Amino acid sequence: MTFPSSHIAKEDHLAAFIKRFEQALRDAFYEHADINQLSLQRGLPASVWTRIMDVVPLSVAIPREYGGRGCIVKECLALLSAASYESLPLSLTFGINIALFLEPVAKYANEEVKGPIFNRFLTDQCMGGLMITEPDYGSDALNMRTSYQQEGAGYHIAGTKHWQGLTGQADFWLVAARSQLPNGELARDIDFFISDNALPTQQIKVERLYNNLGLYMIPYGLNTIDIHVPAQQRLEPESTGIKMMLDILHRSRMQFPGMGMGFIKRMLDEAVNHCSQRMVGSSNLLALDSVQFQLSRIQSAYTICSAMCFRSSQISGIQHNLAVEGLEANAMKALVTDLMQESAQLCLQVSGANGYKISHIAGRGIVDSRPFQIFEGSNEMLYTQIAEMVLKKMKKGKETNLLAYLATFDLTQHAAGHFKKPLDFTPGDVLTQRKLVDLGKIISRVIAGSYVLAIADRGFRDDLVTGCIENIRMDIAHLVSNLYLDSRSQVIDDYVSGSDWLSFT
Secondary structure (H helix, E strand, O other): OOOOOOOOOOOOOHHHHHHHHHHHHHHHHHHOOOHHHHOOOOOOOHHHHHHHHOOOHHHHHOOHHHOOOOOOHHHHHHHHHHHHHHOHHHHHHHHHHHHHHHHHHHHHOOHHHHHHHHHHHHHOOOOEEEEOOEOOEOOOHHHOOOEEEEEOOEEEEEEEEEOOOOOOOOOEEEEEEEEEOOOOOEOOOOEEEEEEOOOHHHOOEEEEEOOOOOOOOOOOEEEEEEEEEEHHHEOOOOOOHHHHHHHHHHHHHOOHHHHHHHHHHHHHHHHHHHHHHOEEOOEEHHHOHHHHHHHHHHHHHHHHHHHHHHHHHHHOOOOOOOOOOHHHHHHHHHHHHHHHHHHHHHHHHHHHHHHOOOOOHHHHHHHHHHHHHOOOOOHHHHHHHHHHHHHHHHHHOOOOOHHHHHOOOOOOOOOHHHHHHHHOOOOOOOOOHHHHHHHHHHHHHHHHHHHHHHHHOOOOOHHHHHHHHHHHHHHHHHHHHHHHOOOOOOOOOOOOOOOOHHHHO
16 A cells, blocks of 8 residues: 655655755744753643654655655664754654654554555654563563453553653554463563554553653653554564564664764764853863863764764665674664763863753753663663673684784774774683673774774765774773773672761761
8 A cells, every 4th residue: 555745755855855854943943932941841832843743754764655755774864863963852752753663664564554654654743652661671671561462353462661752642652562371471472563542442541751850852651551453453573573673673773873963963063162162361262182182072972973874874774684783783872872971971061050051952961861871771781782792702703812803803893903902802701790891882982993984985084083093092992991900899788887977087
């Protein structure tokens, strides 16, 4: 089932499309409202949403045969970047819709349901999200308790989900659940079902909304699921449901650089602009060496994120199965979100007292970017997994030296030679988890270095690449030094005893 696309010019060049989208953002955030004031309140006024959605931004994630722009990764990333330059929560809203609903539907949904769903997104400004996380099972998704049973020509799904972005706002949901077996136990595999909130039997009840610390634009909350959906609204995995879930989540993690791109660029622009205008004595802040270093860090993040977008555009389309690409997906997500937080912190630092306002882009950026290091897998967990995967590969290849292995590994061989001295060591067979996190950070930065050198080969600016590689080298050297520290500090349960400073005065 296909639909004509009178509202989307398929011949429309990406640059023109993004330009219209950026104009819609300016109209919505600066002419009809003040983004700094909007950011102080929960949600967005309907008039603002309407102006933004009038340009049909989510068409980037809808296949051409259904009237969309084609589900092309670089277009999705360009849209996310343009949105995050003005508003990180807005970009995350689009990221949720694109990576966690529209792309999975395009790849895995029954042909019978795709057309009507995509048409409603194109004509009715609909939105969709993904429900996996449960109150008792965060990253431990394989033990979720939401279950389903077949009833007639459909399924009954019941359970509890929380911390889903767009709670109470999305029109459609992808709901993850496990089959209830005859003995009452739940199957190991996971399935996904499309729910349509417009239908009474598929409505998901919002128990309450959370007062999230940042990302005010996006509602989060607790949901009770007790719905009935027809059989054709069950996603159709290529093999197992778990592999389908990994494919979805890894693709989503590879689109984090799109959200990071515009955000980091905004932090850099704001920081440079402020430091250029702020006078200290007879010169501006840019004359200070420490300020130059801080801005170079943001500029390095900009370069790394650009290279990640370049890489993601090549490998993360829905035509690829990313279920086994956890190493690369984890490296992208963990590192770019760390860089987003660092860029916001540095922008606030050079902005002085003015930056410490929720209405200031830097202050807002700190609280809005912080959860990116937590959701879709906390960064500590992802760095640990990166280290474990590489150590496993080293053991299988009977290689003990990190440099020797990374110099031959396809994701790092392009860059390993630039960091020879710090990487020339043997990690050992047994590392504590805190050391695994550091090792994962090291490996992710070498992977990022390979991305940077790859985009440099295509003509990216040499001076940005040189500065970026130098910053990566400094980070790796610092992280390697951590590995040699014999840190065994533990939490002391009864720390209060003998530690009251007043008793010593």
